[in-house]
Amino acid sequence: MSTTRLIALDWGTTSLRAYRLGDNGAVLDKRGLPWGIMNLPSVDASDGDGSRHAGFVKAFDEACGDWLRDTSGTPVIAAGMVGSAQGWREAAYVDMPLAVAEVGKQLTRVDVSGGLVLHIVPGLLQRGHLPNVIRGEETQVVGILESLQGDAEVLIGLPGTHSKWVRVQERRMTHFDTFMTGEVYAVLSQHTILGRTMDRDGEPDHAAFERGLRVAQTEEGRAGVLSTIFSSRTLGLVGELGPRSQPDYLSGLLIGHEIAALKSTREAAGCAPSPHIILIGDDKLCARYQTALNLYGLHLNGIDIAAQATETGLWKIALQAGLLS
Amino acid sequence: MSTTRLIALDWGTTSLRAYRLGDNGAVLDKRGLPWGIMNLPSVDASDGDGSRHAGFVKAFDEACGDWLRDTSGTPVIAAGMVGSAQGWREAAYVDMPLAVAEVGKQLTRVDVSGGLVLHIVPGLLQRGHLPNVIRGEETQVVGILESLQGDAEVLIGLPGTHSKWVRVQERRMTHFDTFMTGEVYAVLSQHTILGRTMDRDGEPDHAAFERGLRVAQTEEGRAGVLSTIFSSRTLGLVGELGPRSQPDYLSGLLIGHEIAALKSTREAAGCAPSPHIILIGDDKLCARYQTALNLYGLHLNGIDIAAQATETGLWKIALQAGLLS
Numbered sequence: 001m002s003t004t005r006l007i008a009l010d011w012g013t014t015s016l017r018a019y020r021l022g023d024n025g026a027v028l029d030k031r032g033l034p035w036g037i038m039n040l041p042s043v044d045a046s047d048g049d050g051s052r053h054a055g056f057v058k059a060f061d062e063a064c065g066d067w068l069r070d071t072s073g074t075p076v077i078a079a080g081m082v083g084s085a086q087g088w089r090e091a092a093y094v095d096m097p098l099a100v101a102e103v104g105k106q107l108t109r110v111d112v113s114g115g116l117v118l119h120i121v122p123g124l125l126q127r128g129h130l131p132n133v134i135r136g137e138e139t140q141v142v143g144i145l146e147s148l149q150g151d152a153e154v155l156i157g158l159p160g161t162h163s164k165w166v167r168v169q170e171r172r173m174t175h176f177d178t179f180m181t182g183e184v185y186a187v188l189s190q191h192t193i194l195g196r197t198m199d200r201d202g203e204p205d206h207a208a209f210e211r212g213l214r215v216a217q218t219e220e221g222r223a224g225v226l227s228t229i230f231s232s233r234t235l236g237l238v239g240e241l242g243p244r245s246q247p248d249y250l251s252g253l254l255i256g257h258e259i260a261a262l263k264s265t266r267e268a269a270g271c272a273p274s275p276h277i278i279l280i281g282d283d284k285l286c287a288r289y290q291t292a293l294n295l296y297g298l299h300l301n302g303i304d305i306a307a308q309a310t311e312t313g314l315w316k317i318a319l320q321a322g323l324l325s
Numbered sequence: 326m327s328t329t330r331l332i333a334l335d336w337g338t339t340s341l342r343a344y345r346l347g348d349n350g351a352v353l354d355k356r357g358l359p360w361g362i363m364n365l366p367s368v369d370a371s372d373g374d375g376s377r378h379a380g381f382v383k384a385f386d387e388a389c390g391d392w393l394r395d396t397s398g399t400p401v402i403a404a405g406m407v408g409s410a411q412g413w414r415e416a417a418y419v420d421m422p423l424a425v426a427e428v429g430k431q432l433t434r435v436d437v438s439g440g441l442v443l444h445i446v447p448g449l450l451q452r453g454h455l456p457n458v459i460r461g462e463e464t465q466v467v468g469i470l471e472s473l474q475g476d477a478e479v480l481i482g483l484p485g486t487h488s489k490w491v492r493v494q495e496r497r498m499t500h501f502d503t504f505m506t507g508e509v510y511a512v513l514s515q516h517t518i519l520g521r522t523m524d525r526d527g528e529p530d531h532a533a534f535e536r537g538l539r540v541a542q543t544e545e546g547r548a549g550v551l552s553t554i555f556s557s558r559t560l561g562l563v564g565e566l567g568p569r570s571q572p573d574y575l576s577g578l579l580i581g582h583e584i585a586a587l588k589s590t591r592e593a594a595g596c597a598p599s600p601h602i603i604l605i606g607d608d609k610l611c612a613r614y615q616t617a618l619n620l621y622g623l624h625l626n627g628i629d630i631a632a633q634a635t636e637t638g639l640w641k642i643a644l645q646a647g648l649l650s
Contacts, residue, residue, distance in 0.1 A: 085562075093562075130545045130556035131563045162555070179551045180517070187512040192505070220455040222593055224586035225550050226504045226579065230487070231455035237410075238456045254551065261549035268547055 002028050004071040005324060007064045008314035011082035012136060013038050018063040025315030035059035037081050056088045060112055068116070075323040077314050079121040079139035083108060093125035093133060097174045100145045103138055104320025121317055124173065132178055137164045140280050141173060143313030144306050155275040159285045165262055177265065179258045185251055188229060194250060197236045202244030212252025213292050216260035225257045251288065259292045274300035280309045327353050329396040330649060332389045333639035336407035337461060338363050343388040350640030360384035362412050381413045385437055400648040402639050404446040404464035408433060418450035418458060422499045425470045428463055429645025446642055449498065457503055462489045465605050466498060468638030469631050480600040484610045490587055502590065504583045510576055513554060519575060522561045527569030537577025538617050541585035550582045576613065584617045599625035605634045
């Protein structure tokens with residue numbers, strides 16, 4: 001077995017992914033567990049707080065206890081909601097803007113047991129009229145950026161339940177936006193009248209998706225997403241959009257509004273109209289966003305789709321922090 | 326007992342309101358029942374369709390059977406979802422634009438029993454790239470408009486689960502918009518991460534509401550509602566907005582986006598910047614919209630709040646249809 005250099009944990013709300021990394025961050029082993037911070041394993045303990053700590057310890061042990069017993073003294077690092085107020089220990093947000101190389105300078109330590117320490121990566125806070133936060137995605141940004149050369153602007157898109165768009169200029173994270181597109185799609189299709197006429201068991205309908213994408217750039221799109229979403233139902237009422245096409249239409253409509261808004265905020269901030277874009281996330285979702293970016297003309301300097309951003313980022317942050325000798 | 330001239334039913338998805346109207350449409354009696362079209366009383370019947378018809382008949386009888394037995398031959402009219410595809414009989418949508426005086430020319434007849442006929446008011450359909458529909462609100466518009474003099478533009482706002490804004494020019498309904506603001510508010514606060522930090526049991530927080538209202542007109546508001554809603558959570562994370570303030574903040578934020586979009590679509594259509602506005606709906610909700618309209622400068626030609634729009638509208642439509650001799 002190759003030498004273990006770092007144990008890296010991607011510890012979110014609903015799942016926990018563990019990586020055993022070797023020389024130069026090579027992935028030697030990995031595993032996924034259901035022990036997200038809102039879904040810890042149960043343990044016997046008399047008081048509530050102790051039980052919660054014990055739950056984290058048990059999840060931690062299942063994730064990487066055997067690896068650590070094989071190679072004692074290996075450093076352990078984690079990113080994600082494990083560092084939130086609802087996590088194991090709050091890893092306070094670090095203010096934006098922040099150099100990509102500085103993320104590892106402010107890790108939070110948790111004493112696990114027997115001298116073992118877990119290092120948690122901080123989230124990022126963008127202060128302002130409407131504050132904004134990131135927790136977990138900063139690690140993916142580090143993972144991407146450390147392997148890129150040059151100081152040119154890069155726009156990193158992380159589509160998902162909450163889409164994040166991180167602007168990196170001269171290797172500093174200077175701005176980010178959050179769009180609750182994935183979560184809004186889920187509740188609209190599951191809990192509103194729009195879902196009642198939908199059949200979500202069909203094959204993907206690309207034409208319906210693209211039809212939805214275009215809405216935000218039409219004259220009617222000016223009425224905004226609170227208004228345009230109703231068309232998912234009304235196009236059905238007039239026979240233009242069948243029940244199996246409505247889910248993809250609504251998905252496209254929301255993503256289109258997101259990309260149109262992203263473009264508008266970039267214009268207002270005086271940014272380059274079409275930066276180099278890197279997408280990180282689920283392949284199918286990234287493909288949807290790529291289509292949207294093409295349609296809205298944000299593709300001119302290239303769109304790349306990145307993989308392994310989290311484990312690479314955790315390795316790079318551990319290096320920044322001096323955890324790897 | 327004064328003479329009954331018309332039985333008027335406001336028959337929606339979740340409730341049924343019945344009015345006994347006398348000379349000149351005076352309300353002699355009224356009652357509310359829980360028998361919305363998705364909540365009909367159960368009846369014994371062997372087949373499904375027959376059972377559904379029987380459920381409508383039973384609800385109808387409970388709503389106004391005694392009134393009809395007292396004054397046989399009284400005409401009966403209904404508006405609302407009872408005329409939808411899921412209702413008793415589909416009252417096909419009538420195309421926009423439509424003169425307010427013409428709504429009663431296309432009623433749909435349902436044979437109830439024993440020669441008794443129910444007349445159902447049609448909904449309105451606005452065709453186009455994104456079609457739009459109204460069912461029930463057209464009756465309220467008639468109720469308001471028939472008592473107004475002159476041909477000046479009137480903008481009628483009907484806030485609720487789905488807000489409707491109906492533009493009336495020269496006594497014709499020329500355009501309407503739908504915003505799913507109320508339903509989106511409900512699902513965001515009940516089913517997303519935004520609800521998790523909210524305490525919805527507090528007193529109304531007007532300052533938080535107005536703070537939310539302003540968001541759509543700020544630079545950050547440019548990112549659109551999919552992005553700005555996240556601030557309901559992040560303002561909490563940074564200690565600027567307590568759990569009891571977040572519901573009203575989010576309510577204001579959504580209503581602000583609605584009114585900003587309404588203003589923008591009116592400008593794009595070349596409409597007067599500040600028409601005479603009439604609001605119909607729940608008093609507290611109308612007060613919220615009035616505050617929003619003031620903030621966005623749409624109040625300059627007056628905002629009125631109307632009552633009894635539905636029963637007046639049903640009376641006027643029955644007159645248009647020749648049901649009242």
